[in-house]
Amino acid sequence: MKVHTLCNTCTVGIANDDWTALDACDSQEDADNTMAIIMGTLEILGWLSLIGPADMPGYWDCALCNETCCSGGTNFATLKSAPWNE
Ligand SMILES: [Zn+2]
Secondary structure (H helix, E strand, O other), rough: OOOEEEHHHHHHHHHHHHHHHHHHHOOOOHHHHHHHHHHHHHHHHHOOOOEEEEEEEEEEEOOOOOOOOEEEEEEEEEEEOOOOOO
């Protein structure tokens, strides 16, 4: 099992299949690019199971969209690791 820490946008997206937070992107192209990254990574990782709050200290990168975040985060488990966390 591998643990992946996701940003709030991805947590809501995975938990509720609600990606409307991407509407806040600067452009539709930005939103489409981010969604493509998320879907591509999901195909690699497979099913994500919710563990709980990560309470990350400082800066970290979301395992799904690769966005840099500050503190917080939510942990999910998979059988695989993200390509950039190898
Ligand atoms: Zn994310």
